Amino acid sequence: MSFDLVVIGDANPDVMLGPVREVAFGQRERLVEQGRLVLGGSAAIMACGAARLGLRVAFVGRVGDDPAGAFVRRELAARGVDVGHLVRDPRLPTALTAVLAAGDGDRAVLTSPGCLAATGPDDVPPRLLAAARHVHAASFFLMPRLARSLAEVFERARAHGATTSLDTNDDPADRWDIPGRDPLLKVTDVLLPNATEARALSGCDQLTDAAASLARSGPTVVVKDGERGALLCGGDQLLTTPPVPVDAVDAVGAGDSFDAGFVAARLRGLDLRASLAVAAACGALSTRAHGGTAAQATWAEACAAADLEGVR
Structure with a gap:
């Protein structure tokens, strides 16, 4: 296999x-204490986290042929992610996101999608799917062209022996309508929502009910629940893991680092319980610095924080 992981989705600069x-x-100016330009996008942060954990990672998506796109390409490559299949869109600009942190852990996110909406199944080379052990897709609702064909993309990957995972992330339209939902979830091995997303996708208020409802469509459902840790529902299993204590600085991208940890653990052969613990550790450790990628864990750090003795 050429790659352990192929990540499909969004990549953009974040202005924090x-x-x-x-x-x-009213054209008034206000001052804030901090401002940073960092790599953003759920898929991009997940890809960087997986590379940091030692996986061979390729990225599939679109950026504009502009300075923002050059920044994204450079930042991904610097973190060990293969960008040979990151398309330069000749017409549309790179997506841009402004993250406004409230100071109490909450934040507002403003995104100009740019070329994300043009991302489609033709951007995913069949030979790359054939060269992957696992295929992950993120930011489902930001890429409607890709979303409509994602089930077919996953089917092709699985036909070559790959496993699949999906993190839908937030729906800016607040409709939570997945085109061809049942066919997509049937070819999704792992669904990775946070608690809010799980409730919105399922229509269930109680979190375990939400996870169970989604799992009935086929995937193992792994739910990120912030300070309450995480839970997993799949088949006849319902597992939970507590949060990993850490002095948090910034939670941007923590869920994407969680995704990277879970996928990396499964690809290394860990069982579901251990993989859930590694994922929680990766999500927590990523909050030690500002931005989604600055404090992502190594494999050794993640296993130590997850209290997994003897795992290498």
Whole structure:
């Protein structure tokens, strides 16, 4: 296999500002203590986290033929992610996101999608799917062309022996309508929502009910639940893991690092319980610095934080 992991999805610069106490229109200016330009996008952060954990990772997606796209390409490559299949869109700009941190752990996210909406199944080379052990897709609702064909992409990957995972992330339209939902979930081995997303996707208020409802369509459902840890529902198993204590600085991208940890653990042969613990450790450890990639865990760090003795 050429790659352990192929990640399909969004990659963009994040402009992080905060703490933001007031936003004033009327052409008024306000000052904040901190501002950073970092690599963003759920898929991009997940890919970097997986590479940091030692996986051979390739990225599939779109950026514009512009300075923002060059920044994304450079940042991914610097973290060991193969960008040979990251398309340069000649017409549309790279997506851009502004993250406004409130200072109490909450944040607002403003995204200009740029070329993300043009991302489609033709951007995913069949030979790359044939060369992967696992295929992960993220930010489902930001890429409607790809979303409509993602089940076929996953089917092709599985036909070559790969496993699959999906993190839908938030739906900016708040509709939570997955085109061809049942066919897609049937070819998704692992679904990785956070608690809010699991409830919205399932229509269930109680989290274990939400996970069980989604799992009935086929995937193992792994739910990120912040300070309450995480839970897993699949087949006849319902597993939970507690949060990993850490002095958190910034939670941006923590869920994507969680995804990377779970996938890496499964590809290394760990069982579901141990993989859930590694994922929780990776999500927690990523919050030690600002931005989604600055503090991502190594495999040794993740296993130590998950209290897995003897795992290499």
